[in-house]
Amino acid sequence: MPSLEFVTVDVFTQTRFKGNPLAIVTIPSGLGISTPTLQAIAREFNLSETVVLYESLEATADIPAWTIRIFMTEAELPFAGHPTIGTACHVMSTLAPGKSRAVLHCKAGPIEIEYANGVSRASIPHNVHVHIESPFTGTEVETLQPKLKGTELLNIATVSPVKGMNFIYIQLPDLEALALVECTGLKPAPTLDSAWNVGFCGSVFYVLGERSTTPGRAVKQSLRMRMIEGILEDPATGSAACGLAAFLAVKGGDRNVDFEMIQGVEMGRQSDIGVAVTLDRSAKAAEKIVLIGSAVKVMEGRVEYD
Incomplete structure (x- = not known):
């Protein structure tokens, strides 16, 4: 049975069981999974949003970059805030330790990340x-x-x-x-x-x-x-x-x-x-x-x- 690694994080807090829960599911490089399957996984977590994080060959670059997709239980979103911050904190602390800048690519556009002392600052794509x-x-x-x-x-x-x-x-x-x-x-x-x-x-x-x-x-x-x-x-x-x-x-x-x-x-x-x-x-x-x-x-x- 195929499987994918996941973590959950609580976002906009430094205290577990506070803030907003987020699931982050990692897709290994080169693996293709259909959108209906990803939507079903998000529905199974039953959180307000689930992030699909694609492994990146750019993770070791001076400014690493990852592609993400964001799913509610019933639909995909072009952008959402707590998935962006939660994913940024996760990748910067575990996949790019020591780095202070990165880019997350979502459907609404690229998001530039600055990271220091456990806090992420994300320059949000906007069209208010x-x-x-x-x-x-x-x-x-x-x-x-x-x-x-x-x-x-x-x-x-x-x-x-x-x-x-x-x-x-x-x-x-x-x-x-x-x-x-x-x-x-x-x-x-x-x-x-x-x-x-x-x-x-x-x-x-x-x-x-x-x-x-x-x-x-x-x-x-x-x-x-x-x-x-x-x-x-x-x-x-x-x-x-x-x-x-x-x-x-x-x-x-x-x-x-x-x-x-x-x-x-x-x-x-x-x-x-x-x-x-x-x-x-x-x-x-x-x-x-x-x-x-x-x-x-x-x-x-x-x-x-x-």
């Missing part, structure tokens, strides 16, 4: 789009989350960090309101802009925290967030964090913003997510988005397949 043709309404939010009825919704925006990944961002007034959010089983169904009407959609509820400014340095902004999609709550959603950070940076007009985001508290899996956003000269679009986080290994083994 704010949907404006048919805004999501407060009534629709209350339909998704009946316990929020009567709560002041400070801002609602539908944003895609890349095409195919879509999030409705709902700003709440305080942590008490954030605690009312629950997995209702209802999936958001926004009317996306016509050229962007494709892919996954989740709802993100967030509360802004402290904001600090230092002359000549990046603005620092903390916040708490939760990502809900039907019956799923995600402990850490890097792509959602990147989209939210870009949206808030443009909204505030600050050229450089460092975000410190905490997710997963309410489900007992606190995740610490960093996002550094640099805007272009117009301050109306993201020029660079860097996702920052760590990961810790939890399990290893082999998965058999037919």
Whole structure:
């Protein structure tokens, strides 16, 4: 019976059984496995995402590179944040020890990695789009989350960090309101802009925290967030964090913003997510988005397949 090596890591944490679990399945060089088989393996792990990591002859280069594919239980994704950080920490600590830079190639494009002291910084491929043709309404939010009825919704925006990944961002007034959010089983169904009407959609509820400014340095902004999609709550959603950070940076007009985001508290899996956003000269679009986080290994083994 053929089999593949795998590890699992908890991402956006340095504490096992916190953060967001990720399975990483390694495909030996020269071995071809069909997409349906890879999708079935991801479904068997039953995690929010599973990464397929292809062995690389470039692993010993000055700047090593690997190709990855990212699967949810039912579909493949062009990009996702916690799989990127988890895979980056894994390959840099085990396959390229001593190296500080690498490249991960995913379907959304190449991702440049910097690694030091157990922390990965990933320059995220992005094409941030704010949907404006048919805004999501407060009534629709209350339909998704009946316990929020009567709560002041400070801002609602539908944003895609890349095409195919879509999030409705709902700003709440305080942590008490954030605690009312629950997995209702209802999936958001926004009317996306016509050229962007494709892919996954989740709802993100967030509360802004402290904001600090230092002359000549990046603005620092903390916040708490939760990502809900039907019956799923995600402990850490890097792509959602990147989209939210870009949206808030443009909204505030600050050229450089460092975000410190905490997710997963309410489900007992606190995740610490960093996002550094640099805007272009117009301050109306993201020029660079860097996702920052760590990961810790939890399990290893082999998965058999037919």
